[in-house]
Amino acid sequence: MAVGVTRLKRVIGAAAAVTVAFGAAACGSDDAGGTDAGGAVTLEFAQWWGAELPAGEFDKIINDFTAQNPNIKIKLLSAPYASTKQQLVTGAASKTLPDVVGLDGAWVSDFAKQGAITNMSELMTEAKYDPAELASQVQIENKTYMIPVVNFVYPLFVNKDLLTKAGVDKTPATRSEFLDAAKKISASGGDVKGWALPLDTAVPNGIQNDVMSWLWASGGSMLQDGKPNLQSAPVKSTVEYVKSLNDAGVIAPGALTMKEQDKVEKFTNGQVGMMIDSLAHINLIKENAPNLKFEVAAVPAEDGYTGKRGIPYASWGIGISDSTEHKAEAFKFVSYLMSKDTNAKLSTIANGFPGNKNAQPDFSTSDPLFKTAFDIYQQGYPANEFVGLPKSEDLMRSFDEQLQLVLTGKASVDDALAKSQESWSSVIE
């Protein structure tokens, strides 16, 4: 008997020991965030911006804030850009979203609906903040959920050397000039193509940046009264134009699974002559290809179009978690980032345009191309109709899939647009 009991005890004891070890280990959790003994509040700020900026620059901006506000500490959390959205969705589901979050305009509607991010209009009222300075706010049902901090416009990038070599001396300003230039570049030898069109469906941003940009540049719209309007003449002519570029064989191969990064790499290496891309890439291109001669221009418009041109843009937006206990402090931080001087500083180092109307980015040290782009920007208007739409990534993807069918000859433009209209209508009510 004794032997048996001892044996049993030992077995159970060992098992219990292991189990307890887990339990004990489990208690060692840290608790980031919240208020510490000294009354200072720690705000967690999840973003992918720090990694995109020159090392240490973002920390300086944050340190200036904490120096002014000794009772608030900022803890920067960074995640790979590609996983940011999934992280935020997961965090929001468990009410553990960081206090302040970096956002892309395309996500706002979904997070607002999920109750993950808070209505900042209320916070502005409480803080007696005057939003007149803000260049734009992303609103859902007239309530602000995101403020664009820095905007990156997407002009046309042109490789001057390739253009000259192809015998084109004028940067294309209309669709037919662009087609013509693209054909000549593609005919100029080597594996060089006129244009790059990234249509990878994992991150289907190409629809926004490289396809719809043609529509917006000619003053067109994919919506009417907030409802999808994809079978309109302007949208149809845009898709037909992209198809004509494809039929002419001027698009770099591999478009259907090309990613945004690939597009930039191919332009940088002189494998494509033209692309529509974020201005933020100027420094990157110069760094990787110091001898490349290129310039930026407005995205070409329909022949004969004289109106204002819409310029696609993407933003580093900011929002506040709905579950944070420190909304006032969080908003204080947001208004700091939006203040005239800070915003100008941040835009300058990020090579973007400020989200504060009165902030003047410092062009003195940056590339002259930024000045050009700023002029283009001021002559046109920022256009990105995907911002604030529900499930906008999904909308882009379904449009992408239809466009791929058109480009591979498996669907007509009309059918594809009818299908897209149908699937968009089921999402946007």
Next chain:
Amino acid sequence: MTTTLRTRQRFAKAGVLTGLVIGGLFAALPVLWMLSTSLKSNGEVFQNPPQLITESFSFDAYAEILGNGAQLRFFLNSYIVAFAVTVLTLLVAILAGYAFSRFTFPGQKTINAVIVSVQAVPPITLVIPYFGLVVALGLYNTYPGLILTHMVFTLPYAIIMITAYLNTLPKELDESVKVDGGTSWTALWRILVPISVPGLIAVGVYTFMISWNEYLFALTLTRTDDMRTVPIGIQLLMGQHSYEWNQMMAMSILGSIPVLVLFLLFQRRFIGGLTAGAVKA
């Protein structure tokens, strides 16, 4: 007669070598390209035509990784997590494997089936409920959280392997201990575990590798940079707009070294270990 045999053998040897070289190229060329990319400047990565060694050949990317405290922290985290996962997985799996191998008990098949089938749920759907659970348990952004999570994924395999391994050992071994008045507990630790060392190494190396390379949960269950592991560090180099190609590749090459060293150290026993488990039918 002997000459033909020798010629034939020589042909066979040449044949096998050719086969091995072709297979080796298949295995190694992409890795060679990784190495080559790690020694290039970012601008040269997409060069056309591609070149193995470029003008700006340098080890800068390695220096940058090794000289960056934050990056080194990723390595430290990966070491801590992977080692703990390996040790704990082995410990728990030895106990479980022993139960499956040496006892007959009610529910044995069911428990076994559950252990096999929990592997079948796509992790991507588990992320949200799992995350909620880890937060509720207070394990979010902690080493134990990561370690226990990785264990859930390494345990089923480890248990299956160790059970198989113990099954190959004759029962007489542990029975002899019991005849001498020892318990099943002593039989396990005094007799079975020592002779199973090669098998345990085999399972351990594999466990280490799973933990070292795991991305989804390592990302979801950690929040601050000081808790991130190497695979996340690598993905942090893939920015919104551009990749740090050379650093990314340098970091993966550096990351592969510990596993390679482990494999080199244990290669003989590793293969021996699998043998014993694998052969018994």
Next chain:
Amino acid sequence: MTSTTAPDTTAPTQEPVTPDRPRTTLTRRLSPFGYLSPTIVLIVVLMVIPIVMVISYSFRDNVIVQENSVFAGLANYTTVLTDPNFLAALKNTAIFITVSTVAHLILGLAFAMMLNTQLLGGVTKAIFRIVYILPWLFTIAVIAVIWRLLLDPSGVVNYVLQTLGLLQEGVNWLSDPGKALWAVTFVNIWSGYPFFMISLLAGLQGIPNDLYEAAAVDGANPVQRFLNVTLPQLRPVIISMAVLDLIWTSQQFALIWMLTGGGPLNVTEVLSTFTYKQAFSEYEFATASAAAVIVLLLTMVLAFFYVRLQKER
């Protein structure tokens, strides 16, 4: 994490040798549960609970994104099972996992047999062993990125094939709808064969030499020896590994997502990418859960056959 080796889960069939003493019966009955308790606690708390939650999501509507979700019965299952994209993903997954597993097996076996040869010296074999496990050492994100570079229309693969005169012009490996699934499968084969190889190598080394000698005495040629000795001896290993490889390959997400994102034209859409899009792009966690449960059920069929095969041994 995509391949594995030879599990042998069959419990010993013999009853304890020692005579059954009534005193220790209780201990003998309970001690296996003692040994198993850490495993059971861990698996139940961290695996079974989340799985049960996923199953419960699959019967509700608007889970996660809204506070009050309602019971939806089998509606999510109907939605998923009638979605042409899901059915296409199911088909692609079947192709992807079958081809991958068969190729892993064939390559693994071929490499293992070459590495097991008596004709070469130990050092040569050791060097090749290291070379052959290389694909195993890298995290999947890097594997995807390096292969995207290699398979780029103006990348290394096309360059080499064109230089060798095997191709007239560059092929769009990943963006040609007719080739993408094969290209993705190829990359998966590359990244996953080493574990098969190592396990089979171990298996080969364990086959007693006298079996081959006996076959040689019977006048069997190398092919017959392979078919009559090697394969039957490796059969249990092969079956176990194949089943686990099928399960693990069906969950391969990161590789496909980063290589093609399921495109072009959805030809590389597999169950894992489909589920991901449902969850994190359409915010339909309920249908994503339903899809996951369907995958679980399908895998359980596989697991059932596996257990059966284990018992037959």
